[in-house]
Amino acid sequence: MSVDARRTRLLNNKSLGSGPVIYWISRDQRAHDNWALLYAIEKANEINQSVVVAFCLEKYPTSNLRQYDFMLRSLEETADTLKHNSIGFRLLIGDGDKQIPKLVSELKPSLIIVDFSPLKNARTKRQKVADNIDTQMTEVDAHNVVPAWIASDKQEFAAYTIRPKITNLLQEYLTDLPDLKAPSVEWSEKNDEVNVVEAIKELGIDESVKPVDWCKPGEAEAKASMQKFFQEKYDDYAEKRNDPTLDGLSNLSPYIHFGQLGPQRLAYDSSKLSVNEDSKKSFLEELIIRRELSENFCLYNPDYKTTKAFPDWAKISHEEHKNDKREYLYSLGELEQAKTHDDLWNAAQKQMTERGKMHGYMRMYWAKKILEWTPDIDKAMEYAIYLNDKYELDGRDPNGYTGIAWSIGGLHDRPWFERPIFGKIRYMNYNGAKNKFNIQKYINQNNQQNLL
Ligand SMILES: Cc1cc2nc3c(=O)[nH]c(=O)nc-3n(C[C@H](O)[C@H](O)[C@H](O)COP(=O)(O)OP(=O)(O)OC[C@H]3O[C@@H](n4cnc5c(N)ncnc54)[C@H](O)[C@@H]3O)c2cc1C
Numbered sequence: 001m002s003v004d005a006r007r008t009r010l011l012n013n014k015s016l017g018s019g020p021v022i023y024w025i026s027r028d029q030r031a032h033d034n035w036a037l038l039y040a041i042e043k044a045n046e047i048n049q050s051v052v053v054a055f056c057l058e059k060y061p062t063s064n065l066r067q068y069d070f071m072l073r074s075l076e077e078t079a080d081t082l083k084h085n086s087i088g089f090r091l092l093i094g095d096g097d098k099q100i101p102k103l104v105s106e107l108k109p110s111l112i113i114v115d116f117s118p119l120k121n122a123r124t125k126r127q128k129v130a131d132n133i134d135t136q137m138t139e140v141d142a143h144n145v146v147p148a149w150i151a152s153d154k155q156e157f158a159a160y161t162i163r164p165k166i167t168n169l170l171q172e173y174l175t176d177l178p179d180l181k182a183p184s185v186e187w188s189e190k191n192d193e194v195n196v197v198e199a200i201k202e203l204g205i206d207e208s209v210k211p212v213d214w215c216k217p218g219e220a221e222a223k224a225s226m227q228k229f230f231q232e233k234y235d236d237y238a239e240k241r242n243d244p245t246l247d248g249l250s251n252l253s254p255y256i257h258f259g260q261l262g263p264q265r266l267a268y269d270s271s272k273l274s275v276n277e278d279s280k281k282s283f284l285e286e287l288i289i290r291r292e293l294s295e296n297f298c299l300y301n302p303d304y305k306t307t308k309a310f311p312d313w314a315k316i317s318h319e320e321h322k323n324d325k326r327e328y329l330y331s332l333g334e335l336e337q338a339k340t341h342d343d344l345w346n347a348a349q350k351q352m353t354e355r356g357k358m359h360g361y362m363r364m365y366w367a368k369k370i371l372e373w374t375p376d377i378d379k380a381m382e383y384a385i386y387l388n389d390k391y392e393l394d395g396r397d398p399n400g401y402t403g404i405a406w407s408i409g410g411l412h413d414r415p416w417f418e419r420p421i422f423g424k425i426r427y428m429n430y431n432g433a434k435n436k437f438n439i440q441k442y443i444n445q446n447n448q449q450n451l452l
Contacts, residue, residue, distance in 0.1 A: 003035055010136070011130035011139055012136065015135075019107050029260060031078050055091055056094060056099045066356055074258060091193075097132075111135060114129075150169065156296050174268055209353075209390065226252060245438050245442045294397075321421055338350050345369050370384045
């Protein structure tokens with residue numbers, strides 16, 4: 001099966017060179033089920049060239065040991081798989097927009113393939129490289145079931161507007177993926193090794209946010225976790241997914257975020273199983289529709305991290321309530337250390353800082369309370385994004401920016417009843433949570449180590 005051309009887009013109009021094909025692997029950090037790698041191999045075989053995969057180890061403001069340890073240990077495995085398939089691997093320390101042009105000068109490749117990300121920083125860097133080199137560069141959407149630019153050419157209003165567009169295309173796109181096959185021409189040079197300890201030291205990242213042990217990194221672990229979810233939890237997903245005291249979710253978001261598990265693999269395999277229909281429907285709704293709606297939002301609205309991205313009705317409503325008295329105001333430090341008057345919120349915050357993954361239901365409550373307890377919506381967005389990106393193993397993801405804009409700014413939602421501070425933004429409170437699940441149980445669970 002060849003890669004669907006609609007999954008690829010040219011980032012420049014430069015001509016083809018004569019050397020190997022470079023795959024700049026960035027977001028989809030896996031060797032299997034990766035359309036970008038499959039495309040690189042397909043192109044290399046057409047022109048009788050070898051393939052080399054290059055990863056740029058970049059540092060971000062909230063980079064920390066928890067996320068980098070998870071990412072690098074998995075990359076070790078991916079590099080190994082590439083080697084066994086006669087594909088080159090280069091580990092470059094530094095930003096892609098500086099490192100890839102250097103590699104291009106060194107290898108004089110035929111073409112460069114990069115995987116797609118809707119995030120601003122990633123897109124800017126990819127485009128900068130494409131503009132500054134003399135070789136053709138193509139991006140491949142290896143992260144979405146329906147490529148983001150095919151699903152829609154504009155920012156969608158809500159789930160109900162993108163759902164029919166994606167659903168109509170699933171018959172074409174929700175397919176199995178071909179196996180990884182070594183390119184016909186072998187990479188003949190020595191591959192770089194991934195030395196996790198050295199790489200972390202070289203980058204000088206924050207080591208205060210510790211790795212977690214409940215979620216083991218790597219493609220093999222990701223697939224094993226997926227199978228475990230299918231066997232033990234999938235059937236009850238609809239019933240249990242909104243109860244934060246139960247371990248009813250797939251817990252696959254860290255793997256998806258780092259590209260260790262391809263969403264299409266998960267979507268295809270889960271769609272084939274015979275389980276409770278409500279569970280299948282709601283899981284695929286989250287995994288495909290909601291996740292790809294987040295991609296759509298970040299792709300078409302570059303202000304996704306700010307209040308500028310809120311819908312007009314929410315901006316007006318926030319303006320009308322900006323001077324409402326806040327009963328509680330907390331600094332970023334107080335929030336970070338879970339020192340609020342609300343034991344439920346503190347438990348959620350601890351679940352995130354210690355476990356590295358807050359339950360999905362609590363993420364909404366958590367972000368909405370930040371709106372209630374900060375002086376203005378700009379601060380609320382800033383604090384929520386900072387904490388989410390720093391502590392969540394799946395942070396720095398389109399889903400995070402979208403979930404926060406949904407909670408604080410009414411994105412993809414509708415106006416609700418008027419309330420102090422929230423205005424028309426959907427409200428959540430302690431008593432509402434109390435009616436939904438055993439909050440004391442959740443608090444107790446998260447006040448202990450080795451949670452859930
Ligand atoms: C304030 C807030 C912050 C969030 N931050 C993040 C984040 O940083 N990273 C992140 O991946 N998700 C984020 N989400 C979305 C969602 O909460 C998580 O994707 C989900 O809890 C991950 O757990 P899981 O894989 O066990 O979920 P499951 O319920 O098992 O879902 C499977 C997959 O479906 C997708 N999915 C599930 N729920 C959503 C959703 N509401 N929106 C979009 N896609 C979804 C995810 O890819 C998830 O891994 C956030 C939501 C909110 C409200």
